[in-house]
Each structure stands twice: as structure tokens, then as C-alpha cells.
Amino acid sequence: MNKSVLVLYYSRGGHTARISRAIAEHIVKQGSQCDMMHINEAKAEGVDWSKYDVVALGSCVLYGSYHKSVFDFATEYETELTAKPASFFSVNVVARNPEKRVPDNNKYLQKFIELSPWKPLDVKVIAGKVDYPAWRWYDRLMIQFIMKITNGPTDPTSVIDYTDWDDVNVYAEHLIKLAK
Template sequence: MKRILVLYYSQGGHTAHITRAIKQAIDTEGHQCDMMHVHEALSAGVDFDQYDAVAVGSCVLYGSYHASLFELVERYQNELAKLPNSFYSVNVVARNPEKRNPDNNKYLQKFIELSPWKPQQVKVIAGKVNYPAWKWYDRLMIQMIMKMTDGPTDPTSVIDYTDYEDVAEYGRGLIKLAS
């Protein structure tokens, strides 16, 4: 049995939902997956020695990742590098199939460029538009971004672009990575 740690940053809850789906895929295969929010990892610490692999995931906020994600990878870059490891980026631009390719996803490429940790494996996962759940200024900013990228701008739109079978396959792939 493999034990896998998934560290994640989620702002509105969708990346946490995706992380639970990754955990479920791993658990269903008879392995153990622990998930921990980046903030918890930074405040409580992480015992990496008990894991066979680690994945780190985060949503994109206004074209970048939360500062705490960079703090985490800065603090734990050596521990992350010692284990088989992966990074997944959740972003709405990946609603377009060509943007799910890591080489074509500018947000993922920006993370790799700015991060002191260089993940062995990377994954892009399409996110969710949820205008009603967002604060008015987030909704307005994202509507402007969507208008520029031919995305949905209707303020009542709730569209989940996530391919959950692909997410489950990613989880099963983490088991193989741990082997």
C-alpha cells in the first residue's frame, strides 16, 4: 500500500473539491491519500518521511498563484524533491482543450519559471466559473478576463469545466508515480 500526500491551495472551494476527487481515486485503489491545505502545512508542518509520493495543487487567481503556495514550495523544496512529486494547476483557461496541455498553459509555465521547486510531473485541470458565489469585484474582474478570452460573462453562470474522469486518472497516476 502506497501513502500519498496531496497539498493544495483552494480559494473558493473548487480546488478542494478536485483534491477530494484525487483522494477518492487513490483510496478506491486501496492506497492511502492524505490531503492538507497549504495554510495548514505552513502552520503545522509536514512529516514528508511518512509518504511515498507528494502532489501539490493550486488554483489560479488573477493570473497567478497565491503567495502561500510559493512560500510552501520555498520552505519545502528539498523535501518535495526527495519524493516522487507532481504539481497540478486548476484554471478556467483550461476550458479550452489546447490549454490543458502543460506546454500551452501560461499559468503553469509561469509557476515553473517562478518556483524554486521543479516538479517531476505536471498536470493542468480545467476549473469552474461560479459567478454567483464570487464577491462582486472578483466577478467583475473575471468577467473582464472572460470577455477578452471569449469565455462566459453571464453573471448567473455556474459552469464546471472539470473532467472528473481525467482527475481520477491523475489520482491513479500518482499511485504509479509512487511505485
């Protein structure tokens, strides 16, 4: 049976948008229907929640947390997110280490669950991307500092995509299976 999936996301530099697009495209390739919206678009234009069998909400992490608008969205739409199968995916660079892709070992994902009024029953951690040349100078300096502490890349010319794109496809298939 054809399922309908909504992928909502917050992206700052574009990588979480790219991951969301890959999820949506793979869902469509599997024969299901999928719409994708930035959370700001969803808030501005509204969402017909009844159209969807399952919802995924994803966000990137910057400076150890999610943008305030992600928490605001989860607060405002907690009822809708809880009413049907839903998943939260966290995109962060600490997940470059395989053990940090395990939800219980990812402090950023755990922080979302702790601080959000919506308590997703299904969660996913996806490794993000280091893109120093694309970042503003102060973001680059702060992230270099964090990377130095965590033994990550600090070369200001580094562009490293840690995302496991095959695993993103597996997650897309998982979302279809979540639908009732």
C-alpha cells in the same frame, strides 16, 4: 504494494479543495493510502514527509497567478518536494479549452515553473470552474473582463464546472504509479 500519497492544495473558492478530495478518495478506492491538507494547515501543523511515497501540490489560479502562499510553500519545502516523487497540478479556467490542458500550452502552469524555486518533474493542468454568483463583486467583474477578452462566459449568473472528473481519476491513478 500499498502506496501512501499526500495531496497538498491551496483553494480560494473551494473548487481546488473539491478536486483534491476527489483525487484523495480515488486513491483510497484504488487501495492506497492518502492524506489531504491545505498548505496553511501543513505549515501550521507540520508534515511527516517520511510517511509518504509521493506528494502532489495543487493550486488554483486567480487573476493570472497563484496565491503568494503557494510560492512561499514551494520555497520553504523545496527540499522535501524534490526528495521524492512529486507532482504539481494547476487548476485554471483557461483550461476549459482542451489545448490549454496541455502543460506546454498553459501559460499559468509555465509561470509557476518559471517563478517557483521547486521545479516539479511531473505536472498536470485541470480545468476549473466559473462560479460568478459565489465570487465577490470585484472578483466577478475582473473575471468577467478577462472572460470577455478570452471569449469565455460573462453572464453573471453562470456556474460552469469545466473539470473533467474522469481525468481527475486518471491523475489520481497516475500519482500512485509515480511512487517508487
